[in-house]
Amino acid sequence: MRKKSLALAVVGASIAAAGVVTANAQSDGEQNAETPYQNLVEMGYPAPQEGQLVHVPPTMADLEDADLHPELKKVIRRGYDLFTNTQQLRGKNVFNDMNCSSCHLGEGRQPFSAPVWPAAITLPNFRGKNQHVNNLEERIAGCFAYSMNGTPPEYGSDDMLALSAYHRWLAKGAPVYPDQPIYGRGFPPPDRPEALSYARGETVYQEQCAICHQEDGSGHYEDxxxxxxxxxxxxxxxxxxxxxxxxxAAGFIKNNMPLGQPLSLSDQEAWDVAYYMTRQERPQDPRYDGSVDDMLEKFGPTFHKHSSYGDVREHDDHRLADHANWGEKGEEVIPWNVGVPRFEDLED
Known part of the structure; x- marks a missing residue:
């Protein structure tokens, strides 16, 4: 626990070092573009480039001094609480061991760890995963259905409103629908090597990752x-x-892992670990209709062309995802937001 707290404290200090600013590298000049995240640049992350939108999200400490209605502050605090401890919804909306902050490190503020504030300024927008325009609530709902292996809070519910409010608080001061690319957005992967190795990935995983996530990938528990x-x-x-x-996965690993030692793995190691990790079994995709082949026909050209879904694993001939295991949620819990079409009346 001390290792995790120290690592996040270092990252938090790096993010907060520049204060709460929004810098447009194209219009605000070179100095403003280089000042935000300077500590991260010194750690080896790329510096903001000319033409990028550079935004340092406000913190929860900044919320206390903000000129916002006290009731709004309460809701934002609730959103932060849900984001960092989503397990409090276990058995209702969450059916695995994940929090939102498990993937979006630094309270959802950290560059190169899929900071969540860009969603608040770029949505509604078209999303290839479900082939229609999504708003912020729908984007959050997708995380519950897939990353949490659960079912989302209802649109407009207290919990969904709180999570949306927290996302928008982090985006405070950033322009809506920016024309510039966003610095540190997503999990940018390093260049893909010519060949990936399951065996090499397993070796690196056991040496670098198992100490926190266990040899069998089951994670670490205390009390x-x-x-x-x-x-x-x-x-x-x-x-x-x-x-x-x-x-x-390679982008997340390269930029964020091992925790407290970002960028310490080579590009080859990051890709090999990602290859090893993503060729392990997990609960079924909630869009599954009983046939892996049907799933690949529907989603192979889009989402699953980048995953190992339906592949035959090289060392044991196991076909990945060829099962009806839904994990803790079982067959009874079906995420209500999956496979719901939108705007059908707008078809030409």
């Missing part, structure tokens, strides 16, 4: 509560989660 999340198995995200895509 009945998880400290480090499960990377595969029933306690992890399902086959529809974004991080099961090999390039997404």
């Amino acid at each position: 009945g509560e998880y400290v480090f999340p499960a990377l595969w198995g029933d306690g992890s995200n399902n086959w529809g989660a974004g991080i099961v895509r090999t390039h997404t």
Whole structure:
């Protein structure tokens, strides 16, 4: 626990070092573009480039001094609480061992760890995963259905409003629908090597990752509560989660792992670990209709072309995802937001 707290404190200090600013590298000049995240640059992360939108999200401490209605502050605090401790919704909306902050490190503020504030300024927008325009609530709902292997709070509910409010608080001061690329957005992967190795990935995993996530990827628990999340198995995200895509996992690993030692793995090591990790079993994609082949026909050209879904694993001939295991949620819990079409009346 001390290792985790120290690592996040270092990251938090790096993020907060520049204060709460929004810098447009294209219009505000070179100095403003380089000042935000300077500590991260010194750690080896790329510096903001000319033309990028550079935004340092406000903190919860900044919320106390903000000129906002006290009731709004309460709701934002609730959103922060849900984001960092989503396990409090276990058995209702969450059916694995994940929190939102398991993937979106630094309270959802950290560059190169899929900071969540960009969603608040770029949505509504078209999303290839479900082939229609999504708003912020729908984007959050997708995380519950896939990353949490659960079912989301209802649109407009207290919990969904609180999570949306927290996202928008982090985006305070950032322009809506920016024309510039966003600095530190997503999990940018390093260049893909010519060949990936399951065996090399397993070796690096056992040497660098198992100390926190266990040899079997089941995560680490203390006093009945998880400290480090499960990377595969029933306690992890399902086959529809974004991080099961090999390039997404490689980007997360390269930029953030091992915890407290970001950028310490080589590009080859990050990709090999991602390849190893994403070729392990996990709960079924909630879009599954009983046939892996049907799933690949529907989603192979889009989402699953980047995952190992339906692949035959090289060392044991096991076909990945060829099962009806739904994890802790079982067959009875069906995420209500999956497979729901939108705007059909707008078809030409």
